[in-house]
Each structure stands twice: as structure tokens, then as C-alpha cells.
Amino acid sequence: xxxxxxxxxxxxxxxxxxxxxxxxxxxxxxxxxxxxxxxxxxxxxxxxxxxxxxxxxxxxxxxxxxxxxxxxxxxxxxxxxxxxxxxxxxxxxxxxxxxxxxxxxxxxxxxx
Amino acid sequence: xxxxxxxxxxxxxxxxxxxxxxxxxxxxxxxxxxxxxxxxxxxxxxxxxxxxxxxxxxxxxxxxxxxxxxxxxxxxxxxxxxxxxxxxxxxxxxxxxxxxxxxxxxxxxx
Numbered sequence: 001x002x003x004x005x006x007x008x009x010x011x012x013x014x015x016x017x018x019x020x021x022x023x024x025x026x027x028x029x030x031x032x033x034x035x036x037x038x039x040x041x042x043x044x045x046x047x048x049x050x051x052x053x054x055x056x057x058x059x060x061x062x063x064x065x066x067x068x069x070x071x072x073x074x075x076x077x078x079x080x081x082x083x084x085x086x087x088x089x090x091x092x093x094x095x096x097x098x099x100x101x102x103x104x105x106x107x108x109x110x111x112x
Numbered sequence: 113x114x115x116x117x118x119x120x121x122x123x124x125x126x127x128x129x130x131x132x133x134x135x136x137x138x139x140x141x142x143x144x145x146x147x148x149x150x151x152x153x154x155x156x157x158x159x160x161x162x163x164x165x166x167x168x169x170x171x172x173x174x175x176x177x178x179x180x181x182x183x184x185x186x187x188x189x190x191x192x193x194x195x196x197x198x199x200x201x202x203x204x205x206x207x208x209x210x211x212x213x214x215x216x217x218x219x220x221x222x
Contacts, residue, residue: 042214103155
């Protein structure tokens with residue numbers, strides 16, 4: 001039981017490049033989330049998916065797109081990376097019964 | 113007003129001492145409250161849920177004060193391994209998401 005996994009762990013992009021961050025969970029959770037964490041800013045919600053087939057914007061969705069591929073997988077795409085998107089990205093999931101979320105190990109992204 | 117507010121610290125604590133900190137939340141309708149622990153360059157991990165009656169898990173005690181809209185965390189007999197950032201987390205009422213505080217940084221000093 002791996003919990004929540006994320007790939008890649010580290011990534012360096014040039015401005016304007018695109019990439020997709022992958023997230024998968026094996027806990028049969030319905031809801032999945034993407035956050036970014038910047039120094040002094042705390043965790044900020046980018047997008048979330050309450051169930052397979054649905055996605056909703058969070059606090060900071062601009063510059064990102066998401067896909068809930070199936071119940072297990074939720075990907076985050078940067079179409080044209082900008083230096084302001086340099087951050088640590090965390091994926092999380094939660095089950096039906098409680099509000100507790102479980103996090104993946106994160107992806108450290110640098111955009112130059 | 114921010115959904116969750118915490119004093120970031122750092123809280124420098126001698127080993128073996130007790131440290132306590134609070135966070136305040138803005139939405140009186142919030143129902144679920146948590147403390148998460150985050151180590152440097154790692155993901156947040158659930159430390160404990162916070163219940164209305166207060167709850168204890170070993171050296172950690174969490175309290176909820178609905179009237180004043182704050183939750184607290186107390187760590188007794190601090191260990192070096194308790195050095196971390198503690199995030200106060202509250203559900204956003206009527207919404208499928210959580211609001212995170214910026215965290216209280218605790219540094220336990222030998």
C-alpha cells in the first residue's frame with residue numbers, strides 16, 4: 001500500500017516549456033487535490049476533484065490544467081511554465097467518511 | 113480575514129520542556145479540525161484530529177474552543193525529533209476542501 005505517489009520528484013523547466021505532474025493513490029479515495037507550497041505562503045489549493053469525472057478550481061488555478069484520468073490518477077499540467085510557478089507541488093487525497101487528507105511526497109519544480 | 117491564522121514563530125524550546133501554540137479560524141460553521149506535522153522538505157502528515165472535548169495522543173494534547181474559534185496544540189516533554197512545522201487545518205464549511213495555516217515552526221534545542 002503505497003498511499004499517494006507523485007512523479008517526478010524534481011524537475012527543472014525553461015520558461016515556456018510544458019510538463020505534466022502525475023499523481024496516483026491506491027486508497028480508493030474519491031477526492032484528490034493539487035496544492036503548491038511557497039515560502040511564507042503556506043499551502044494553496046490549485047485544483048481539486050471531488051470524484052472521478054469532476055474537477056474544480058481552487059485558490060490559484062491560473063496557468064494550470066488538470067485531468068482526473070480515473071479514480072486513482074489526477075494529473076496537473078503546466079502548458080507554458082513561468083518562473084512564478086517555481087514551487088513545491090503536493091498531491092493529496094481523501095476518503096468519503098472524513099475530511100482528513102493524505103499527501104504525496106511532492107514535486108520540486110524550478111522554472112528558469 | 114484569513115481562514116486560518118497561526119503565529120509562525122519560530123518557537124525555540126529546550127529539550128524536555130512544554131510548548132503550546134494556538135491558531136484561530138474565521139468560519140464559525142467549520143466542523144473538522146486537524147493538526148498536521150511537516151518536516152523540512154517533506155509532505156504534511158496528519159498528527160491528530162481535534163475533537164470538541166479535547167484529545168490526547170501521548171505527549172500531544174489538542175483542544176478546541178468553538179466560542180473563541182481557536183484550536184491549540186500542546187507538546188509535553190519535547191524531544192529533538194519534535195522539531196518541525198505544525199500546521200493548523202480546518203475544513204471549509206460547505207466545501208470539499210481544507211484551509212491550512214502557515215504553520216508554527218518548533219525548534220527543540222538540546
